[in-house]
Amino acid sequence: MKVKYFAWVRERIGKAEETIEPPADVRTVGELITWLTARGEGYAYAFEKPKVIRAAIDQTHVQADAAISGAREIAFFPPMTGG
Amino acid sequence: MTAIVTVRVQHEDFDTAAEIAALSHGRTDIGAVVSFSGLCRGNDHDTPIAALTLEHYPGMAEAEIMRHAEEAMARWPLQGLTVIHRHGRIKPGENIVLVVTASSHRQAAFEAAEFLMDYLKTNAPFWKREETADGGSWVEAKSHDDAATARWTS
Numbered sequence: 001m002k003v004k005y006f007a008w009v010r011e012r013i014g015k016a017e018e019t020i021e022p023p024a025d026v027r028t029v030g031e032l033i034t035w036l037t038a039r040g041e042g043y044a045y046a047f048e049k050p051k052v053i054r055a056a057i058d059q060t061h062v063q064a065d066a067a068i069s070g071a072r073e074i075a076f077f078p079p080m081t082g083g
Numbered sequence: 084m085t086a087i088v089t090v091r092v093q094h095e096d097f098d099t100a101a102e103i104a105a106l107s108h109g110r111t112d113i114g115a116v117v118s119f120s121g122l123c124r125g126n127d128h129d130t131p132i133a134a135l136t137l138e139h140y141p142g143m144a145e146a147e148i149m150r151h152a153e154e155a156m157a158r159w160p161l162q163g164l165t166v167i168h169r170h171g172r173i174k175p176g177e178n179i180v181l182v183v184t185a186s187s188h189r190q191a192a193f194e195a196a197e198f199l200m201d202y203l204k205t206n207a208p209f210w211k212r213e214e215t216a217d218g219g220s221w222v223e224a225k226s227h228d229d230a231a232t233a234r235w236t237s
Contacts, residue, residue: 007138007210008221059143061206075140075208079224082137082144082168082209083121083180083200 001068003036005046006077009053012046022068029055030064032074046076054079086156087163090148092139094171096178106163106185113162115189117196119182125175127222132175133214135222139170140208151202155184158198159191166199168209198235204228 004017026035030050037047047053055062056075068074087106091097099120107113123135148166155164165183173179182199186192203209211222 004140006140006208007212056140056143056208059140059146061147075143077140077208078210078221080205080208081211081222081224082139082207083204083228 001071002073004073004075006075008078009046009076013042027067027069028064029057029062029066029068029074032068033064033076052078086161087165088149088152088156089163089165089167090145090152091167092141092144092148093167093169096169097167097181099178099181099183102165102167102181103183106165106183110162110185112187113185114187115192116183116185117189117192118184119180119196119200120178121180121200123173123175123177123179127213130213130215133216134172134174135179136172136212136214136219137170137179138210138212139168143208144168144170147207148203151199151206155195155199159184159186159195161186161191161195164195164199166203168203168207170209201228201232201235205232 003020005013010016022032022035026032033047033050036043054077057071058073103116103118107116126132152164152166162185167181169179182196184192184195205228213219213222
């Protein structure tokens with residue numbers, strides 16, 4: 001699946017997007033954050049406060065307990081500050 | 084007459100007067116047009132700002148604004164609405180966002196414009212980065228914006 005990062009999440013991880021293949025036991029957005037956190041320092045820094053991180057599956061806002069099965073694109077970003 | 088819903092996410096500036104005219108021109112069923120313009124300030128808590136850079140999530144930004152535009156059309160008797168949100172580098176004094184709502188009466192137009200702005204602030208995938216003398220920093224989300232949005236669901 002494709003993962004996209006925005007704003008300071010993107011800066012801390014050091015890339016705007018990547019393609020990942022998490023193991024089958026990673027089932028939810030929250031579990032995906034935990035799995036990504038273990039991938040390196042940038043990820044750990046980006047996800048150091050997981051409750052702050054917002055997520056979208058296929059461009060729709062979701063909560064941490066949302067299932068990632070079948071997702072084409074998952075995005076992680078800080079709280080929005082537009083307007 | 085049919086309602087006109089326009090949603091645009093663009094780097095280019097917009098002309099507020101022209102957008103209002105486009106929504107209301109030739110209509111005799113519109114009694115109220117409310118517009119809100121969001122501009123880039125030159126300072127934030129006494130810190131001078133050289134510019135704002137607005138990052139957005141292409142595709143989701145348009146879809147999220149359209150979803151809320153459709154919700155506004157369902158909640159209020161509107162003759163039309165326009166939402167334009169800019170991205171990229173924006174200097175103090177320049178436009179960031181425009182919401183225009185048109186209705187037969189003012190209350191629906193006022194309320195729908197406030198509803199749209201509250202949701203744009205908290206749900207549309209845009210992030211502001213301020214350029215200051217020390218480099219810059221991402222603008223933090225404000226809890227009073229969340230509170231403003233929450234009143235529409237209570």
